[in-house]
Amino acid sequence: MNELTLIIPAKNEAESLPIVLDELKKYNYKINIILHITDLGTIQTIREYDVNIIYQENFGYGDALINGIKQCETKYFCIFNADGSFNPSEINQMLKTLQSKKLDFIFASRYGANSGSDDDTVLTLVGNYIFTYIGKIFFKLNITDILYTFVIGKTEQAKKLNLDQKDFSFCVELPIKAKKTKMQLGSINSYERKRIAGKKKVNAFKDGYLILKHMIKLFFTKL
Ligand SMILES: Nc1nc2c(ncn2[C@@H]2O[C@H](COP(=O)(O)OP(=O)(O)OP(=O)(O)O)[C@@H](O)[C@H]2O)c(=O)[nH]1
Numbered sequence: 001m002n003e004l005t006l007i008i009p010a011k012n013e014a015e016s017l018p019i020v021l022d023e024l025k026k027y028n029y030k031i032n033i034i035l036h037i038t039d040l041g042t043i044q045t046i047r048e049y050d051v052n053i054i055y056q057e058n059f060g061y062g063d064a065l066i067n068g069i070k071q072c073e074t075k076y077f078c079i080f081n082a083d084g085s086f087n088p089s090e091i092n093q094m095l096k097t098l099q100s101k102k103l104d105f106i107f108a109s110r111y112g113a114n115s116g117s118d119d120d121t122v123l124t125l126v127g128n129y130i131f132t133y134i135g136k137i138f139f140k141l142n143i144t145d146i147l148y149t150f151v152i153g154k155t156e157q158a159k160k161l162n163l164d165q166k167d168f169s170f171c172v173e174l175p176i177k178a179k180k181t182k183m184q185l186g187s188i189n190s191y192e193r194k195r196i197a198g199k200k201k202v203n204a205f206k207d208g209y210l211i212l213k214h215m216i217k218l219f220f221t222k223l
């Protein structure tokens with residue numbers, strides 16, 4: 001498959017990322033891994049793999065994704081985690097659905113039929129429900145899992161969005177800006193696996209606050 005690049009943000013993922021890359025080998029996707037040059041542990045573990053390593057100048061999850069999309073040269077990109085929680089066997093169906101339904105972005109969801117999560121906590125479940133609800137009411141977003149951010153999109157459409165959120169508020173910036181600029185969004189079922197090892201980077205309260213603040217800002221911003 002040479003039309004799709006996986007955009008993998010990574011921070012302190014030395015234990016998980018090599019296992020993720022081993023699992024991805026049989027799919028032959030192009031892979032952009034975006035990390036900070038100070039993350040020597042992770043860099044060391046991926047040296048032997050056929051991947052494009054991009055060093056981000058700033059820090060942050062959103063900053064990594066913005067860099068990864070900017071440097072993506074294929075027609076489609078897929079945001080993919082370095083922790084093993086996304087199942088690569090779901091990518092093909094996501095891409096096919098995006099193409100057959102003529103969507104610009106397709107968002108995987110853990111909360112539909114035949115879907116679920118082994119990695120959700122009560123806090124993330126409730127937080128996600130609230131933010132998804134705000135997305136539906138205030139932005140008419142027809143996606144059911146706004147924070148999951150397992151997404152396939154058309155690269156040229158993403159590049160038009162002027163994405164600039166360097167932290168986890170990127171998760172809401174992408175779908176809201178896409179919706180506001182009248183792009184086509186869709187949803188598809190997914191099953192989230194447990195993170196393989198290492199620590200989660202999201203802080204429910206700090207990042208939840210940043211996400212809410214950014215949603216309010218986007219509500220009052222004309223694009
Ligand atoms: N480059 C970069 N990557 C990051 C940063 N923060 C998180 N990531 C990566 O973004 C992905 C998602 O982060 P996670 O910590 O798994 O977030 P999460 O899925 O909400 O948390 P878990 O429930 O523990 O999986 C992982 O691949 C992280 O390594 C960052 O500041 N910079």
Ligand SMILES: [Mg+2]
Binds near residue numbers: 081083085195200
């Ligand atoms: Mg994760």
